[in-house]
Amino acid sequence: MKRVVITGLGALTPIGNDLQAYLEGLKAGTSGANLITHFDAEKFKTQFACELKDFDASAFLDRREVRRFDDFSIYAMVTAMEAMEDSGLDLEKIDLDRAGVIYASGIGGLSTLEKEIEDFEAGDGTPRYNPFMIPKMIANLSAGHISMKYGFRGPSFVTVSACASAGHAMNIAFDYIRLGRSDLIITGGSEASVTKAGIGGFNAMKALSTRNDDYKTASRPYDAERDGFVLGEGGGTLILEELEHAKKRGAKIYAELVGCGATSDAYHMTAPHPEGIGAMNVMRLALKDAGLEVKDIDYVNTHGTSTPLGDIAELKAVQQLMGDHVYNINVSSTKSMTGHLLGAAGAIEAIACILAINHNFVPPTINHFNDDPEIDPKINLTFNKAQERDVKVALSNTFGFGGHNSATIFKAYEE
Template identity: 50%
Template sequence: MINELNRVVVTGMGIISPIGNNIPEFWKNIINEKNGVAPITKFDTANFKTKFAAEVKEFNGYDYFEKGELRKYDLFTQYALAATQEAVRNANLDFEKLNRNKIGVIWGSGNGGINTFQEQVIEFAKGNGTPRFNPFFIPKMIADIPSGVISIKYGLRGLNFSTISACASSNNAIIDAVNYIRLGKANIIITGGSEAAINESSIGGFNASRALSTKNESPETASRPFDISRDGFVMGEGAGALVLESLETALQRGATIIAEVIGTGMAADAYHLTGTHPEGEGAYLGMLDAIEEANISPDTIDYINAHATSTNMGDLTELKAIERAFGTRKSLAISATKSMTGHLLGAAGAIESIICILAIKNNLVPATINTLEIEEGFKDKFDFVLGKSKHKEINIALNNTFGFGGHIATTVFKKYND
């Protein structure tokens, strides 16, 4: 019988991103407004409407895996394991001294091994229909593999699964991790998300749905959330990993507590396959749910890392939802860091949760770059942090993520107090 829910804290983080492949490098580049967007190098874009993306730079799988092991993993799984390695080290986890039966893994990805799938289908077509597939095709491709591989690597026998809710996937993974720890189903959970979808099929598919920016003449300014001239999102890739644990477990092992997770919210737009509700109904409900669960007043939120992908309708409806949830409050800082990292799809919630946690830790709001003129009717309603990061006391931060299909996932982080 459950008498009291466990408090959940963050004790470790790791990252692979377009602007840094470890937490110190990533945060340095975030606060220095580094832009991760550039022409695509992974394939020939001559015939594509969009020719740029936010690719991970200087990632070498051999820095993390032996050759025989590396061939078993799609790039999205490689990113997941690399980010987790840093998070485990950052959390100072000594698995030999812990009950591994009570340590779980919950991981999110919207696309899974889409590179592997594309490569294998192309090879099949070249073979005139002869079925010659890589024996690792299926485990490299399916989206649940990172959670399984992480558990195998560290011998973790607790709960283990993956979440898929498009661009809300990793935030949903974090929410599930929080809830299972609260219920005592696990003491520690490694959670987060990864994505490696910069290839012909993804860029072509998103182009076909008119979701991507086509500012090929100026790719570094293409991601401009909330700006009146925005024309679509910029695809990114990478992974974010968080170590979550019960407060009791963290204190018992003398862990350094980085932040506390105090609220989670989930909802659905119930409106359209790819479009957001015109009035941001799901976004509003998700934020309201998270605030109510955290048992706080909306006025106590200091910073929102907005989903804000730089799409015309998506950005506008999120602003409508924020105004409905928080009213007009000039002290509420809002920024959209996808302007630097691009949109990491299923991994977005994880790396933007990390940004929220680092913002709290450092009392610094990262900037939205590229944005010059805020959506009409909203520029004077909130503290949009544009161009340069801003020092500000941040005790509580909220992270929004929304996915195709109308999936809504919101998390609330707080500065840890004894």
């Protein structure tokens, strides 16, 4: 099979509005949490989130696009533009029939749906819906907009598997290229769910932290007092390219995508399997796919959402799979900084892994105050401060409601 490399990156996150700012935020251990500004959250159980900071869509898109795109599509487009520029691709020198967009969103245009329903309820009962309501709302339009912008006529679609969405999108893109069906794919994920329905719905499930008095430190993966995740927004885009195609045009290569896996817990609608069986199996499959062994792994970027059940189940899986090698690796959850971007989480966390490989550091798990007695204290969870490390191989986990599991392995590129 053909080799697949990453030749372009774009990031729009609560701790940085472009790739360089995201890198700096990861190194500094920045908290992206803030009081919600998108709506009045005074009566909500959770009044904070990890929103984007000082982001102006009109700096990237024209007014017509801003008006006709939901925020999740704007985030996808902006990060795709950064990744494409970063890649140095010349569209006149590639086969556009062999270039595609396989993207992800867990929810899609939630704010558009919310606004249209509110406007209808506030009226006299006469349906006056925006003609762009459906195109703005449906999750596939992020891929559609990107493919139209660049004229990519290859595969174009969106994966929707809750918080595993971007992981699945990257892995499907990986397969399209290594099987010879495409030369390059724009992939990643975006999400814009910091809305009344988003916060209210996750509150109703008791999934979110309610630490309103200390929101900056509310995302606490692996801390004994963690009480739920912090909702985030933004997106991440990666350019995946067949190795020889990339070499022929002299592209810079960030890393190689070498393996992936997908499993299901087949257990519960929202809770993870308590023993982490699906999580362990998906990592095992990714290792087998990559032709690597446990001893080859340097860093695991965990799903690590800061929920009482999920964090423990995943660490059990990591420890069971890796045995004593677990004490030789670094583990961290970058959601402690960015919050949980749902369907986009896998994209920005994959980028964190690639940045770790390129800059020889491990992003921290911030906001750790109290050890959890259920967690082996000898596991290096990279608490509170980034650590220098020569990272050659990094594994990224993403898990979603419904029991969906995805794992992706990135490796330092070698000829």
